[in-house]
Amino acid sequence: MSTTLEPPGTPAPPVPHPGIKGAAVRRGDRLFVGLSRGAGVLILVTMAAIAVFLIWKSIPGLQANTANFFTTAEWFPDQKPSVFGIAALTFGTLMTAGIAMLLAVPVGVGIALFIAHYASRRLASTLGFVTDLLAAVPSIIFGMWGIQYLTPHLVGLGQWLNDYLGFIPLFANEAGIYSRSILNAGIVLAIMILPTISAITREVFVQTPRAHIEAALALGATRWEMVRMAIFPFSRPGMISASMLGLGRALGETIAVALMLSATYDINIHITQPGGITFASNIALKWNEAGTIGLSALVASGLVLFVITLAVNMAARLVIARRAEFSGAN
Amino acid sequence: MAKRIDVTDLDIYYGAFKAVEGVTFSVEPRSVTALIGPSGCGKSTVLRTLNRMHEVIPGAYADGSVLLDGEDVYGSDVDPVNVRRTIGMVFQRPNPFPTMSIKDNVLAGLKLQSGRRPKSEMETVVERSLRGANLWDEVKDRLDRPGASLSGGQQQRLCIARAIAVEPQVLLMDEPCSALDPISTLAIEDLIEELKERYTIVIVTHNMQQAARVSDTTAFFNLAGVGKPGRLIEIAATQVMFSNPTQQATEDYISGRFG
Numbered sequence: 001m002s003t004t005l006e007p008p009g010t011p012a013p014p015v016p017h018p019g020i021k022g023a024a025v026r027r028g029d030r031l032f033v034g035l036s037r038g039a040g041v042l043i044l045v046t047m048a049a050i051a052v053f054l055i056w057k058s059i060p061g062l063q064a065n066t067a068n069f070f071t072t073a074e075w076f077p078d079q080k081p082s083v084f085g086i087a088a089l090t091f092g093t094l095m096t097a098g099i100a101m102l103l104a105v106p107v108g109v110g111i112a113l114f115i116a117h118y119a120s121r122r123l124a125s126t127l128g129f130v131t132d133l134l135a136a137v138p139s140i141i142f143g144m145w146g147i148q149y150l151t152p153h154l155v156g157l158g159q160w161l162n163d164y165l166g167f168i169p170l171f172a173n174e175a176g177i178y179s180r181s182i183l184n185a186g187i188v189l190a191i192m193i194l195p196t197i198s199a200i201t202r203e204v205f206v207q208t209p210r211a212h213i214e215a216a217l218a219l220g221a222t223r224w225e226m227v228r229m230a231i232f233p234f235s236r237p238g239m240i241s242a243s244m245l246g247l248g249r250a251l252g253e254t255i256a257v258a259l260m261l262s263a264t265y266d267i268n269i270h271i272t273q274p275g276g277i278t279f280a281s282n283i284a285l286k287w288n289e290a291g292t293i294g295l296s297a298l299v300a301s302g303l304v305l306f307v308i309t310l311a312v313n314m315a316a317r318l319v320i321a322r323r324a325e326f327s328g329a330n
Numbered sequence: 331m332a333k334r335i336d337v338t339d340l341d342i343y344y345g346a347f348k349a350v351e352g353v354t355f356s357v358e359p360r361s362v363t364a365l366i367g368p369s370g371c372g373k374s375t376v377l378r379t380l381n382r383m384h385e386v387i388p389g390a391y392a393d394g395s396v397l398l399d400g401e402d403v404y405g406s407d408v409d410p411v412n413v414r415r416t417i418g419m420v421f422q423r424p425n426p427f428p429t430m431s432i433k434d435n436v437l438a439g440l441k442l443q444s445g446r447r448p449k450s451e452m453e454t455v456v457e458r459s460l461r462g463a464n465l466w467d468e469v470k471d472r473l474d475r476p477g478a479s480l481s482g483g484q485q486q487r488l489c490i491a492r493a494i495a496v497e498p499q500v501l502l503m504d505e506p507c508s509a510l511d512p513i514s515t516l517a518i519e520d521l522i523e524e525l526k527e528r529y530t531i532v533i534v535t536h537n538m539q540q541a542a543r544v545s546d547t548t549a550f551f552n553l554a555g556v557g558k559p560g561r562l563i564e565i566a567a568t569q570v571m572f573s574n575p576t577q578q579a580t581e582d583y584i585s586g587r588f589g
């Protein structure tokens with residue numbers, strides 16, 4: 001430590017000042033920028049590659065098709081002449097996913113809210129653990145459980161809907177058969193996407209700044225008013241993305257839906273009756289027995305599913321961005 | 331509408347930890363009482379006990395009595411929600427609701443209390459409260475902009491407007507200027523001077539000059555050591571406290587000779 005021993009008054013040797021000119025090369029920064037940029041580009045390239053593949057492979061089928069691809073509710077691509085269209089798939093997919101969302105979003109948000117702001121710490125961690133566990137159950141298990149166990153138990157619900165709401169065509173069931181229905185598939189999907197929705201909303205709920213919560217309480221808000229004043233507005237973007245993730249899973253879910261639905265290719269607006277088919281389950285069911293045109297037709301339907309999920313995600317982003325100014329992120 | 335507060339033998343806990351012990355004092359209506367003392371002596375804790383905000387922290391509770399014009403704030407038939415509607419609060423960091431416009435921030439408490447009201451009445455309340463908080467001229471052309479678009483000082487005055495929009499009987503302020511620049515601080519001090527004509531005000535401050543400038547009564551809190559509960563050492567008229575305190579600790583603290 002020679003410097004400390006120098007007598008006072010001896011000027012310290014001048015340290016060369018780096019000056020302010022010259023672009024400093026910071027290795028870490030550049031590495032990081034490079035990595036994140038590379039990852040972004042890689043994702044875009046993958047997406048583009050998938051889109052190109054889907055478009056390329058669907059051309060032969062679409063060219064062979066003699067029916068309207070969008071409005072036809074039949075699927076005979078390998079016949080001569082080839083006849084197929086996605087109307088039934090669009091209907092079945094949107095209905096099952098819609099039912100799943102209708103059930104899973106409110107319940108998932110409710111569970112998340114209970115865990116984050118109502119339950120005791122002990123109960124909260126147990127519940128959080130259980131919902132996370134639910135997310136880890138493979139979908140084939142949900143499918144088997146749904147068809148073997150849940151379906152018989154849902155007959156009562158179908159009958160009730162028919163008895164009391166049967167005047168609405170959606171719930172009418174003149175056949176009196178309640179298995180393998182769109183409603184049942186939607187309910188199983190709801191259970192499957194529930195943990196996704198509740199786990200993510202719970203994460204955003206607990207991040208609500210203490211200051212916002214206390215601001216509401218100090219104004220004389222009850223607990224529920226506080227939730228609506230402070231927690232929901234702050235968590236809105238997170239709740240939307242959680243729901244969209246759930247929706248993405250519901251739209252694309254294959255095996256559980258394939259087990260739950262009858263393999264008929266039709267549009268049945270009576271959602272408690274057997275019938276209905278979705279993009280993903282149709283592909284899974286038909287892939288192995290499809291001919292050349294059949295495969296191409298399935299890829300074309302896959303392209304539509306790809307576009308639907310992209311559109312859903314972009315719509316969600318638009319909703320979030322529209323009120324970004326009020327988001328509290330600043 | 332301003333009411334008096336009488337605190338008797340208050341012990342305040344965070345779970346097993348006793349943060350404040352044996353506090354007794356009174357606050358006159360239409361006066362400003364400043365709570366001063368070193369960091370951690372329990373000023374915020376005492377303040378939050380007055381409007382039952384203390385108990386929103388898990389495990390936190392208080393023992394003793396707090397009377398608002400003779401009525402026990404901790405009575406078994408008292409709803410803490412109503413207490414907080416009667417005793418408004420302004421926090422250390424400005425905390426307007428970021429998802430609400432300036433106007434909706436001002437109306438937030440009012441909407442809780444009485445639901446929908448005629449639009450004209452709402453507008454009257456917005457203007458009256460913002461004028462009351464000396465903010466009207468600065469924001470009257472952008473009432474629909476987000477509250478978070480304002481400067482820190484403006485945000486704090488917005489929070490004051492939000493608190494007085496519901497015409498509380500008491501206004502509690504926890505270091506309302508500590509996050510603000512000197513000019514905003516002066517604006518808020520002027521405002522406190524005006525507000526005390528209508529409200530009973532209790533303000534926590536770590537700034538002695540501020541206590542001397544704005545308050546009529548000053549209460550000095552201290553704690554014997556880390557982990558020990560804070561206590562009220564002395565309370566008196568502000569001029570007396572600053573010129574002639576009876577306790578050595580008070581004098582040491584006020585003169586900056588605090589160890």
Ligand SMILES: Nc1ncnc2c1ncn2[C@@H]1O[C@H](COP(=O)(O)OP(=O)(O)O)[C@@H](O)[C@H]1O
Binds near residue numbers: 369375376387557
């Ligand atoms: N949320 C809390 N949980 C546990 N202890 C707390 C909490 N808030 C404050 N305390 C403790 O209570 C005592 C008083 O704190 P506080 O009232 O914030 O002091 P002051 O406002 O005078 O600085 C301190 O010892 C502090 O550590």
Ligand SMILES: [Mg+2]
Binds near residue numbers: 373374375534
């Ligand atoms: Mg404090």
